[in-house]
Amino acid sequence: MPYFDTASAAPLHPVARQALLAALDEGWADPARLYREGRRARLLLDAAREAAAQAVGCRPDELAFTPSGTRALHSAVAGAAAGRRRTGRHLVLSAVEHSAVLHAAEPYDTTSVGVDRAGRVDPGVFAAALRPDTALAALQSANHEVGTVQPVAEVAEACRAAGVPLLVDAAQSLAWGPVAGRWSLLAGSAHKWGGPPGVGLLVVRKGTRYAPQEPADERESGRSPGFENLPAIVAAAASLRAVRAEAAAEAARLSALVDRIRVRVPQLVPDVEVVGHDRLRLPHLVTFSCLYVDGEALLTGLDRAGFSVSSGSSCTSSTLTPSHVLKAMGVLSEGNVRVSLPAGTSEEEVTRFLAALPEVVAEVRGRLGAPSSGTEAAPVADAVPVEPGADLLVDSLGKRCPIPVIELAKVIGDVPVGGLITVLSDDEAARLDIPAWCAMRDQEYAGERPAERGTAYLVRRRV
Amino acid sequence: MPYFDTASAAPLHPVARQALLAALDEGWADPARLYREGRRARLLLDAAREAAAQAVGCRPDELAFTPSGTRALHSAVAGAAAGRRRTGRHLVLSAVEHSAVLHAAEPYDTTSVGVDRAGRVDPGVFAAALRPDTALAALQSANHEVGTVQPVAEVAEACRAAGVPLLVDAAQSLAWGPVAGRWSLLAGSAHKWGGPPGVGLLVVRKGTRYAPQEPADERESGRSPGFENLPAIVAAAASLRAVRAEAAAEAARLSALVDRIRVRVPQLVPDVEVVGHDRLRLPHLVTFSCLYVDGEALLTGLDRAGFSVSSGSSCTSSTLTPSHVLKAMGVLSEGNVRVSLPAGTSEEEVTRFLAALPEVVAEVRGRLGAPSSGTEAAPVADAVPVEPGADLLVDSLGKRCPIPVIELAKVIGDVPVGGLITVLSDDEAARLDIPAWCAMRDQEYAGERPAERGTAYLVRRRV
Numbered sequence: 004m005p006y007f008d009t010a011s012a013a014p015l016h017p018v019a020r021q022a023l024l025a026a027l028d029e030g031w032a033d034p035a036r037l038y039r040e041g042r043r044a045r046l047l048l049d050a051a052r053e054a055a056a057q058a059v060g061c062r063p064d065e066l067a068f069t070p071s072g073t074r075a076l077h078s079a080v081a082g083a084a085a086g087r088r089r090t091g092r093h094l095v096l097s098a099v100e101h102s103a104v105l106h107a108a109e110p111y112d113t114t115s116v117g118v119d120r121a122g123r124v125d126p127g128v129f130a131a132a133l134r135p136d137t138a139l140a141a142l143q144s145a146n147h148e149v150g151t152v153q154p155v156a157e158v159a160e161a162c163r164a165a166g167v168p169l170l171v172d173a174a175q176s177l178a179w180g181p182v183a184g185r186w187s188l189l190a191g192s193a194h195k196w197g198g199p200p201g202v203g204l205l206v207v208r209k210g211t212r213y214a215p216q217e218p219a220d221e222r223e224s225g226r227s228p229g230f231e232n233l234p235a236i237v238a239a240a241a242s243l244r245a246v247r248a249e250a251a252a253e254a255a256r257l258s259a260l261v262d263r264i265r266v267r268v269p270q271l272v273p274d275v276e277v278v279g280h281d282r283l284r285l286p287h288l289v290t291f292s293c294l295y296v297d298g299e300a301l302l303t304g305l306d307r308a309g310f311s312v313s314s315g316s317s318c319t320s321s322t323l324t325p326s327h328v329l330k331a332m333g334v335l336s337e338g339n340v341r342v343s344l345p346a347g348t349s350e351e352e353v354t355r356f357l358a359a360l361p362e363v364v365a366e367v368r369g370r371l372g373a374p375s376s377g378t379e380a381a382p383v384a385d386a387v388p389v390e391p392g393a394d395l396l397v398d399s400l401g402k403r404c405p406i407p408v409i410e411l412a413k414v415i416g417d418v419p420v421g422g423l424i425t426v427l428s429d430d431e432a433a434r435l436d437i438p439a440w441c442a443m444r445d446q447e448y449a450g451e452r453p454a455e456r457g458t459a460y461l462v463r464r465r466v
Numbered sequence: 467m468p469y470f471d472t473a474s475a476a477p478l479h480p481v482a483r484q485a486l487l488a489a490l491d492e493g494w495a496d497p498a499r500l501y502r503e504g505r506r507a508r509l510l511l512d513a514a515r516e517a518a519a520q521a522v523g524c525r526p527d528e529l530a531f532t533p534s535g536t537r538a539l540h541s542a543v544a545g546a547a548a549g550r551r552r553t554g555r556h557l558v559l560s561a562v563e564h565s566a567v568l569h570a571a572e573p574y575d576t577t578s579v580g581v582d583r584a585g586r587v588d589p590g591v592f593a594a595a596l597r598p599d600t601a602l603a604a605l606q607s608a609n610h611e612v613g614t615v616q617p618v619a620e621v622a623e624a625c626r627a628a629g630v631p632l633l634v635d636a637a638q639s640l641a642w643g644p645v646a647g648r649w650s651l652l653a654g655s656a657h658k659w660g661g662p663p664g665v666g667l668l669v670v671r672k673g674t675r676y677a678p679q680e681p682a683d684e685r686e687s688g689r690s691p692g693f694e695n696l697p698a699i700v701a702a703a704a705s706l707r708a709v710r711a712e713a714a715a716e717a718a719r720l721s722a723l724v725d726r727i728r729v730r731v732p733q734l735v736p737d738v739e740v741v742g743h744d745r746l747r748l749p750h751l752v753t754f755s756c757l758y759v760d761g762e763a764l765l766t767g768l769d770r771a772g773f774s775v776s777s778g779s780s781c782t783s784s785t786l787t788p789s790h791v792l793k794a795m796g797v798l799s800e801g802n803v804r805v806s807l808p809a810g811t812s813e814e815e816v817t818r819f820l821a822a823l824p825e826v827v828a829e830v831r832g833r834l835g836a837p838s839s840g841t842e843a844a845p846v847a848d849a850v851p852v853e854p855g856a857d858l859l860v861d862s863l864g865k866r867c868p869i870p871v872i873e874l875a876k877v878i879g880d881v882p883v884g885g886l887i888t889v890l891s892d893d894e895a896a897r898l899d900i901p902a903w904c905a906m907r908d909q910e911y912a913g914e915r916p917a918e919r920g921t922a923y924l925v926r927r928r929v
Contacts, residue, residue: 039774077680103681103691106683109681194693200697203692230657232534306500
């Protein structure tokens with residue numbers, strides 16, 4: 004049963020399991036104690052720090068182990084901003100950072116740097132957002148939802164020139180290699196590279212101003228309070244080393260599989276948008292969105308067919324809003340699927356996925372009564388516009404993604420070319436998906452305006 | 467090789483190891499995901515929460531898993547104080563709380579409630595410290611250094627009457643049973659009961675005002691950000707249940723062994739003060755201090771003899787100050803040893819410890835040139851007071867515990883009864899150990915006054 008959601012959590016690497024078991028026996032004691040069990044634990048901790056630092060490309064004393072990547076990011080934002088509180092409270096972030104960075108940045112005055120349709124930041128635009136009162140900048144090494152690799156080295160140089168420290172969220176890329184460039188802070192997460200959960204990395208380069216915001220604690224240079232999760236730390240470091248030893252070969256192999264998915268999915272399934280950069284991307288991750296498809300139903304269908312994937316569609320989020328990443332990219336969010344292949348994924352598994360996908364999508368579309376591909380605007384013989392002005396109103400209030408888009412598609416043929424359709428919707432996904440549909444169907448998106456209930460989205464028939 | 471430092475970290479319970487292994491295979495995926503691996507992880511997480519809640523005596527939705535007991539305490543203090551920020555910024559804590567509580571309380575206006583020589587809080591004194599602007603009170607269930615059990619239920623009632631929530635640090639006692647009384651918040655730590663490191667418990671009873679101070683995160687009811695450390699959580703819950711099943715029998719057995727240590731150590735080793743309450747105490751923990759002994763040398767000697775214990779002596783702390791617990795109790799801190807027996811400790815191991823201790827202590831005392839027990843004040847034939855006023859000055863500046871006390875003891879016989887000795891010391895431990903020595907030797911401690919360098923401690927010969 005193929006598991007294709009490594010970007011959420013990678014299955015435990017065999018080396019991690021082995022190291023964890025050994026460390027449970029040798030490393031359960033307090034490494035701060037002077038007796039033999041404590042000294043043994045200390046040796047294990049020191050060795051793990053050495054190994055992790057080598058893999059990251061930093062000094063061991065620059066690296067602290069935290070309880071998770073999320074906590075590493077939280078600490079990094081708060082600690083670096085406090086370290087430079089005299090400079091100001093302004094942060095610069097890309098719009099597609101992980102929610103852990105966005106939430107940690109909430110108390111600050113933040114500039115969000117947009118991305119292109121591939122999800123990539125423009126280094127010049129990022130540099131232009133730096134201000135004299137900028138305390139910290141943050142840019143991920145690669146995006147967690149669409150796999151796009153960011154120009155970290157260039158942005159790091161711009162930050163250096165402006166005297167602003169750069170925090171890199173390297174959670175998605177650390178399995179594949181160190182992050183190039185002269186960044187100041189870095190965070191990672193072991194369970195993304197095949198290590199156990201419960202371990203994050205927080206790197207603060209020497210010379211970076213940093214004032215921990217957690218209560219005082221002697222462990223991990225005062226940067227991560229609480230008893231060290233030593234067995235898991237040992238396993239995390241050992242597995243990072245193991246994963247890196249296989250990284251080049253595995254990256255080439257998985258990247259070919261991802262290329263195959265990128266090419267074949269739009270051929271096999273009508274009305275699919277593959278999102279994210281086609282070259283500057285993580286080797287193992289691909290994301291696409293399927294028109295007229297309910298993301299949750301798609302996930303359930305794929306799960307039933309034996310494939311575990313995740314989605315950035317609004318219906319799969321607890322807030323019923325589409326992923327902020329897809330939103331920032333301005334791409335379709337409905338029927339969204341993220342496939343992230345674990346190391347060792349076979350060609351045959353990908354073949355089976357490609358064989359199963361079209362039927363699952365067709366089944367969901369059929370159930371939703373979605374129009375057939377490309378037939379939407381075929382002039383309907385008895386199409387009679389409601390008003391002489393040739394305009395139509397589609398009331399989709401109370402209906403969730405992808406229904407508003409399906410209802411729009413169903414009536415576009417009912418207005419003449421030049422006619423206007425107004426879609427009333429209170430679904431947050433419509434704001435993203437109606438313009439995306441217009442772009443895919445070559446119809447004109449004429450903007451939105453507030454309505455008595457929800458929002459009115461205006462679409463003018465062009466073809 | 468007996469390990470007697472369970473209060474720092476308990477060796478992993480066999481059930482914890484077993485559960486951890488099983489959960490590594492079944493519970494590595496993201497419990498927030500809808501596919502089968504995620505659902506399986508969710509089931510494990512829910513079951514672990516049920517089990518832990520039952521052991522604590524709370525509802526499952528009142529309990530969040532945190533990365534450590536320390537983080538649970540940090541979150542609890544900040545979250546509960548913020549939840550009642552309109553009431554005020556005043557906290558009431560016992561003077562012997564764990565440093566995680568004390569550090570978390572630093573930003574607030576805090577009243578520290580003292581303890582008696584046994585380390586126990588007086589509920590009436592605690593209640594009297596509550597004020598109209600008290601946002602939170604905190605009291606441990608039992609002390610981590612001396613094992614004294616606190617009157618939590620009575621203090622909880624007083625807090626309830628005053629409308630103040632009570633936070634209980636139950637890290638040391640959770641292995642033995644739930645905490646009685648109507649407390650509002652509770653924290654625990656799995657590696658103290660034989661679970662793995664990386665798991666703490668944070669319980670917030672329904673109706674308690676609580677505003678998490680970490681950045682927003684959907685996991686653990688928003689009370690503990692970051693990917694759940696699921697295999698360790700499963701192991702923590704399973705081992706808590708296993709430990710509880712054995713608790714009554716093991717408590718009786720270990721308590722008898724501790725009683726034996728409490729009785730035998732002062733018989734076997736001269737000039738020992740057993741500290742902590744003799745009845746209202748944890749079943750497995752005993753602490754004593756040895757006059758004229760360097761704590762670090764004692765620990766090293768015991769380690770060489772095969773025994774792992776810890777110490778609250780100043781020389782074993784990175785800050786060179788004695789434990790704040792021993793300080794609050796006003797007891798001797800030099801040559802301090804904490805013995806905390808893990809489950810399964812045999813009578814024979816305790817026998818071996820009692821056999822080894824006297825020689826190790828004697829060896830350290832010999833090396834330090836400590837006076838023989840009870841001979842200090844024997845009038846020395848050629849004792850000539852420095853001044854006609856019959857007073858003596860002992861310059862111990864730059865010397866560390868237990869040297870100032872040893873130097874005092876060596877000259878007490880040199881002054882006549884009624885004569886005054888002034889000990890100059892810049893060692894923080896002297897403030898605690900010189901009065902303690904006076905009490906043990908029935909000499910009069912006449913107070914301290916600032917000196918040009920360090921502090922002058924005044925001792926008047928009484929016998």
